[in-house]
Amino acid sequence: MKYEPVIGLEVHAELKTKSKIFCSCSASFGGDINTHVCPVCSGMPGSLPVLNKKVVEYAVRMGLATNCDISAVSVMARKNYFYPDLPKAYQISQFDKPLCQNGRVDFEVDGEPKSVRLTRIHIEEDAGKLLHEASADESLIDFNRCGVPLIEMVTEPDIRSSAEAKAFLEHIKTTLSYLDICDCKMEEGSIRCDVNVSVRPEGSREFGTRVEMKNINTFSGAVRAIDYEVSRQTELLFEGGTVEQETRRWDDIKLENYTMRTKEDAQDYRYFPDPDLLPIEVTDEWVESIRESLPELPLSKLRRYIGDYGIPEKDARLIAENKSRADFLDKCEKLGADAKTVTNWLLGDIAKLQNDSGKELEESGLTPAGLCALLELIGSGKISGTAGKKVLGVIFDEGGDPLKIIEKLGLYQMSGQDEIKSIIEAVIKENEKSVADYKKGKQTAFGYLIGQCMKASKGKANPQVVNKLLKEILD
Amino acid sequence: MAITKKEIEHVAKLARLDSSGGVFDTLSADMQSIVAMVDTLQELDLSAMEDSVDLSRKNVFRSDEVLSSFPRDKILKNAPSQEAGGVSVPKIVE
Numbered sequence: 001m002k003y004e005p006v007i008g009l010e011v012h013a014e015l016k017t018k019s020k021i022f023c024s025c026s027a028s029f030g031g032d033i034n035t036h037v038c039p040v041c042s043g044m045p046g047s048l049p050v051l052n053k054k055v056v057e058y059a060v061r062m063g064l065a066t067n068c069d070i071s072a073v074s075v076m077a078r079k080n081y082f083y084p085d086l087p088k089a090y091q092i093s094q095f096d097k098p099l100c101q102n103g104r105v106d107f108e109v110d111g112e113p114k115s116v117r118l119t120r121i122h123i124e125e126d127a128g129k130l131l132h133e134a135s136a137d138e139s140l141i142d143f144n145r146c147g148v149p150l151i152e153m154v155t156e157p158d159i160r161s162s163a164e165a166k167a168f169l170e171h172i173k174t175t176l177s178y179l180d181i182c183d184c185k186m187e188e189g190s191i192r193c194d195v196n197v198s199v200r201p202e203g204s205r206e207f208g209t210r211v212e213m214k215n216i217n218t219f220s221g222a223v224r225a226i227d228y229e230v231s232r233q234t235e236l237l238f239e240g241g242t243v244e245q246e247t248r249r250w251d252d253i254k255l256e257n258y259t260m261r262t263k264e265d266a267q268d269y270r271y272f273p274d275p276d277l278l279p280i281e282v283t284d285e286w287v288e289s290i291r292e293s294l295p296e297l298p299l300s301k302l303r304r305y306i307g308d309y310g311i312p313e314k315d316a317r318l319i320a321e322n323k324s325r326a327d328f329l330d331k332c333e334k335l336g337a338d339a340k341t342v343t344n345w346l347l348g349d350i351a352k353l354q355n356d357s358g359k360e361l362e363e364s365g366l367t368p369a370g371l372c373a374l375l376e377l378i379g380s381g382k383i384s385g386t387a388g389k390k391v392l393g394v395i396f397d398e399g400g401d402p403l404k405i406i407e408k409l410g411l412y413q414m415s416g417q418d419e420i421k422s423i424i425e426a427v428i429k430e431n432e433k434s435v436a437d438y439k440k441g442k443q444t445a446f447g448y449l450i451g452q453c454m455k456a457s458k459g460k461a462n463p464q465v466v467n468k469l470l471k472e473i474l475d
Numbered sequence: 476m477a478i479t480k481k482e483i484e485h486v487a488k489l490a491r492l493d494s495s496g497g498v499f500d501t502l503s504a505d506m507q508s509i510v511a512m513v514d515t516l517q518e519l520d521l522s523a524m525e526d527s528v529d530l531s532r533k534n535v536f537r538s539d540e541v542l543s544s545f546p547r548d549k550i551l552k553n554a555p556s557q558e559a560g561g562v563s564v565p566k567i568v569e
């Protein structure tokens with residue numbers, strides 16, 4: 001019998017608001033320990049949370065981008081559990097009335113369309129951070145992250161392989177970055193996910209017993225965790241065993257998981273509406289105004305790049321997946337540049353400069369207008385392609401006007417016929433032997449003469465023009 | 476609704492209360508009478524009510540603005556134990 005994996009994901013994304021979800025503390029990452037903390041986010045008795053309006057707007061943005069119904073009325077609820085990183089002993093989250101429901105995420109897996117239903121998206125607060133390094137018998141708590149806003153996206157069990165899970169996660173990440181609502185810095189934990197895995201005989205419509213896996217910090221880690229768990233369950237069933245419903249913790253170093261909680265000690269969160277917070281009403285007008293502010297999303301860009309610009313699919317994907325590249329291309333195209341040429345530069349020399357410097361496009365000195373000006377200078381033969389690459393490097397590092405850089409570096413290409421003719425004539429005079437060789441049919445002599453002309457022009461002559469004129473003169 | 480000893484132990488566990496030593500043996504009768512009192516609420520006919528969310532007050536928001544947080548020493552003032560700017564707790568291992 002063959003077994004088929006059935007996978008559902010719970011993805012948490014930190015929203016990039018300036019302040020926290022219920023207080024005015026900074027939500028920025030990396031503050032000195034316990035310096036972004038106040039009575040509200042440290043759970044002092046008597047403090048009162050007030051909801052950050054931006055959090056609702058950002059969550060609705062994601063809801064609209066994933067085809068969700070936006071709830072006209074939603075309610076914050078308390079999720080009760082004890083853990084040292086949770087100072088109130090409850091997390092303010094949403095339960096039976098989440099902000100967004102019944103969504104659908106459309107994406108592609110190896111070029112094939114795939115759809116995953118989203119059960120819900122709700123808003124909640126993040127917990128603090130436990131630091132274990134300090135000593136062998138104690139942990140330290142940093143409350144800075146307490147109250148940083150999160151959205152949690154829960155899928156239906158529609159995913160059938162680790163590859164699909166990875167493509168889904170990549171798509172969610174791209175969407176979050178397009179919507180400009182999350183930093184998407186995996187190393188800072190801005191996106192985290194829990195995975196639910198079960199297996200069932202292929203063709204069966206029933207679900208098997210599912211196991212939840214926690215502590216997955218990277219997308220590649222999710223792939224490893226899913227593959228491990230699918231084969232663990234499959235082997236168990238082959239040997240005649242049964243899968244227990246439990247929560248397992250993934251260890252991405254040892255590449256194995258182990259039981260955290262069994263069904264017997266499953267958490268009982270005793271959710272109830274938070275009496276400190278009033279219901280959230282999102283009117284149709286509010287939804288529409290948020291909808292109008294949505295940017296063009298990656299899938300639509302991809303289709304435009306392939307369909308309208310004729311960019312090869314693989315390249316189009318590499319551009320559309322990266323918001324800053326896509327924005328850059330769109331701006332260049334608006335300025336009149338050829339989209340295919342820009343794509344080649346973006347994925348070639350510019351990508352190499354980015355790799356070497358570790359800089360994002362917007363951190364470099366290169367602007368769409370700068371690249372367009374440079375491409376025009378190359379296109380019209382004012383500078384050679386090789387010189388263009390040199391200029392690109394300078395602009396990337398320091399910014400500046402391509403014309404001025406060309407002047408400063410003396411990179412102008414000599415295209416004037418008369419100027420080049422006089423160089424060629426001088427070279428012919430000094431190389432009578434090579435000329436004679438060429439006339440006897442020795443092709444290498446011609447190459448040598450071109451080389452001499454280029455040298456005499458200090459590399460500034462346009463090689464195509466030299467080639468053409470030399471031929472005219474000699475033949 | 477009957478409150479069993481098992482339920483009391485479950486609630487005690489959730490609340491991190493020590494249920495050893497028979498301290499809860501007498502509680503089941505007490506809790507049963509408390510729950511019975513709350514049970515009278517079930518007698519209300521709420522079938523005509525559409526939604527339990529009261530929308531007479533709603534949408535209290537703050538704008539996304541950062542104001543200064545509390546000084547760290549003030550935040551840590553009540554912590555039983557602290558070290559290097561953090562609240563110190565017994566080692567947590569998952």
Ligand SMILES: [Zn+2]
Nearest residue numbers: 023025038041
């Ligand atoms: Zn705060």
